Amino acid sequence: xxxxxxxxxxxxxxxxxxxxxxxxxxxxxxxxxxxxxxxxxxxxxxxxxxxxxxxxxxxxxxxxxxxxxxxxxxxxxxxxxxxxxxxxxxxxxxxxxxxxxxxxxxxxxxxxxxxxxxxxxxxxxxxxxxxxxxxxxxxxxxxxxxxxxxxxxxxxxxxxxxxxxxxxxxxxxxxxxxxxxxxxxxxxxxxxxxxxxxxxxxxxxxxxxxxxxxxxxxxxxxxxxxxxxxxxxxxxxxxxxxxxxxxxxxxxxxxxxxxxxxxxxxxxxxxxxxxxxxxxxxxxxxxxxxxxxxxxxxxxxxxxxxxxxxxxxxxxxxxxxxxxxxxxxxxxxxxxxxxxxxxxxxxxxxxxxxxxxxxxxxxxxxxxxxxxxxxxxxxxxxxxxxxxxxxxxxxxxxxxxxxxxxxxxxxxxxxxxxxxxxxxxxxxx
Amino acid sequence: xxxxxxxxxxxxxxxxxxxxxxxxxxxxxxxxxxxxxxxxxxxxxxxxxxxxxxxxxxxxxxxxxxxxxxxxxxxxxxxxxxxxxxxxxxxxxxxxxxxxxxxxxxxxxxxxxxxxxxxxxxxxxxxxxxxxxxxxxxxxxxxxxxxxxxxxxxxxxxxxxxxxxxxxxxxxxxxxxxxxxxxxxxxxxxxxxxxxxxxxxxxxxxxxxxxxxxxxxx
Numbered sequence: 001x002x003x004x005x006x007x008x009x010x011x012x013x014x015x016x017x018x019x020x021x022x023x024x025x026x027x028x029x030x031x032x033x034x035x036x037x038x039x040x041x042x043x044x045x046x047x048x049x050x051x052x053x054x055x056x057x058x059x060x061x062x063x064x065x066x067x068x069x070x071x072x073x074x075x076x077x078x079x080x081x082x083x084x085x086x087x088x089x090x091x092x093x094x095x096x097x098x099x100x101x102x103x104x105x106x107x108x109x110x111x112x113x114x115x116x117x118x119x120x121x122x123x124x125x126x127x128x129x130x131x132x133x134x135x136x137x138x139x140x141x142x143x144x145x146x147x148x149x150x151x152x153x154x155x156x157x158x159x160x161x162x163x164x165x166x167x168x169x170x171x172x173x174x175x176x177x178x179x180x181x182x183x184x185x186x187x188x189x190x191x192x193x194x195x196x197x198x199x200x201x202x203x204x205x206x207x208x209x210x211x212x213x214x215x216x217x218x219x220x221x222x223x224x225x226x227x228x229x230x231x232x233x234x235x236x237x238x239x240x241x242x243x244x245x246x247x248x249x250x251x252x253x254x255x256x257x258x259x260x261x262x263x264x265x266x267x268x269x270x271x272x273x274x275x276x277x278x279x280x281x282x283x284x285x286x287x288x289x290x291x292x293x294x295x296x297x298x299x300x301x302x303x304x305x306x307x308x309x310x311x312x313x314x315x316x317x318x319x320x321x322x323x324x325x326x327x328x329x330x331x332x333x334x335x336x337x338x339x340x341x342x343x344x345x346x347x348x349x350x351x352x353x354x355x356x357x358x359x360x361x362x363x364x365x366x367x368x369x370x371x372x373x374x375x376x377x378x379x380x381x382x383x384x385x386x387x388x389x390x391x392x393x394x395x396x397x398x399x400x401x402x403x404x405x406x407x408x409x410x411x412x413x414x415x416x417x418x419x420x421x422x423x424x425x426x427x428x429x
Numbered sequence: 430x431x432x433x434x435x436x437x438x439x440x441x442x443x444x445x446x447x448x449x450x451x452x453x454x455x456x457x458x459x460x461x462x463x464x465x466x467x468x469x470x471x472x473x474x475x476x477x478x479x480x481x482x483x484x485x486x487x488x489x490x491x492x493x494x495x496x497x498x499x500x501x502x503x504x505x506x507x508x509x510x511x512x513x514x515x516x517x518x519x520x521x522x523x524x525x526x527x528x529x530x531x532x533x534x535x536x537x538x539x540x541x542x543x544x545x546x547x548x549x550x551x552x553x554x555x556x557x558x559x560x561x562x563x564x565x566x567x568x569x570x571x572x573x574x575x576x577x578x579x580x581x582x583x584x585x586x587x588x589x590x591x592x593x594x595x596x597x598x599x600x601x602x603x604x605x606x607x608x609x610x611x612x613x614x615x616x617x618x619x620x621x622x623x624x625x626x627x628x629x630x631x632x633x634x635x636x637x638x639x640x641x642x643x644x645x646x647x
Contacts (some may be wrong), residue, residue: 124562186597188610189595191612345563
């Protein structure tokens with residue numbers, strides 16, 4: 001009897017312990033807070049949490065698709081929180097256009113940055129160079145006694161010919177200078193104003209406002225029964241003249257000014273890499289073959305007139321099928337131009353000074369040397385700044401594309417190895 | 430009697446443990462508040478839509494300093510400019526103001542001074558889209574020049590929203606198309622799209638806010 005009583009009492013205590021344990025578990029469950037939706041720890045500043053500041057821990061998952069053609073928002077470094085781990089949306093570039101909005105590929109939304117995740121690609125624009133020198137577009141050609149044609153903005157060339165009694169004394173040659181480039185960016189802006197009262201104005205295709213005229217009329221039909229169909233007809237008539245005027249902005253002029261490929265014009269970048277085969281050929285010395293085999297049939301010939309590359313070769317000796325010739329070379333008639341600019345960088349409104357060195361790098365004297373420099377459109381010549389250390393006649397002309405052409409005509413011939421320079425100052429626009 | 434006492438004891442224990450659970454929940458919420466107070470500004474709103482605000486450029490590491498692009502903000506005579514950064518609002522200074530901004534981050538500006546009518550103030554936002562490829566050591570010699578026109582201010586004060594996209598023209602050798610070096614986009618045209626056809630968009634300026642953001646503005 002007592003044993004049964006003790007057993008029931010033990011069971012009662014056991015029941016109490018089970019109830020208390022359940023209560024504790026229940027209370028613990030209630031005390032659990034909801035899981036944090038944001039990993040707050042990961043958003044702390046880098047100084048407070050150096051381990052999380054490691055950029056290598058960032059998972060780059062999104063925004064691999066190219067930028068959309070129509071972009072609405074400026075570029076942001078986009079971050080998102082996916083599965084408790086920071087996710088970085090990396091804006092990509094296409095055709096040098098900044099990506100201003102992007103979405104991750106895993107479907108999560110890109111959110112604004114908090115400053116922690118900075119591993120991204122920075123769009124870089126430029127460099128914006130103003131170059132002067134060389135011979136762009138069509139090659140400059142000598143014309144008349146001292147003229148040059150096919151001069152475009154940025155061309156720097158010189159015409160000359162040898163001053164001796166050689167066979168090519170009347171051949172006018174053209175020397176081309178190097179290109180001197182200056183980093184001179186300029187900025188422009190496009191503005192758009194959204195006024196509150198303009199929001200109700202209807203906007204048609206391509207953003208043109210619809211200046212419409214509505215005509216309302218009723219066309220009656222012949223009576224054929226008990227009812228007559230009367231339908232009002234409304235028509236909208238756009239005023240294309242107004243729209244065309246809106247579209248005729250200066251942009252159209254700039255966009256239509258494509259390079260003329262038929263005349264050899266290329267893109268600005270392609271012009272720099274243009275090869276100049278004519279120049280290379282001109283600077284190559286004639287190939288001379290000193291000795292060559294004479295056919296056996298010529299062994300009995302006592303005299304011969306040999307022409308090598310259009311020039312008469314003098315036979316010095318002929319013995320046993322081998323002839324020794326001598327060719328008199330007139331020497332090279334070559335002019336070298338070297339252009340230097342005073343500074344590598346320039347802001348708008350600053351002055352730039354240019355120096356063009358002229359050197360007779362050949363073996364023959366040169367005369368009628370005429371040096372011309374067609375200024376780029378962003379450079380304006382400062383009056384009375386042109387100078388030369390040699391006796392020269394300075395004048396300004398207009399190039400084929402309307403550019404200002406500076407022209408120096410050296411009055412005295414240049415002996416072999418002799419040189420000089422001209423200088424002028426310009427204003428950057 | 431003893432049975433009743435045991436029942437009361439169990440009930441009191443149950444209530445005590447349950448109340449302890451509530452107290453623990455309260456403690457947890459305080460811990461969350463503490464973490465939230467330690468978080469950087471904007472951490473709570475990270476899940477919301479992107480919006481303009483101060484830029485914590487101080488959080489940039491040393492390796493990320495190349496992301497800073499110098500900018501020069503100029504305007505009409507008498508205009509004063511201040512900018513809000515992680516350190517707070519800078520004092521108003523007469524334009525032009527030359528500062529370094531992190532590429533891709535929006536900043537809030539404050540325009541004041543005598544150039545604005547009736548002592549009003551504007552709070553535009555600015556965002557640099559790209560960095561200029563300047564020669565070494567000349568980054569501050571060639572900042573992105575942002576010119577605020579007097580008409581921008583007047584339009585914003587009338588309630589208009591002015592968007593101005595600054596770009597660098599592609600063909601650097603040609604002269605400016607217009608003497609003022611800026612123009613209005615056609616109605617409905619996107620400024621970025623128009624600027625991208627002429628050059629590289631570098632910065633975007635939005636003027637329209639006439640009230641400051643919540644907070645203390647000196």
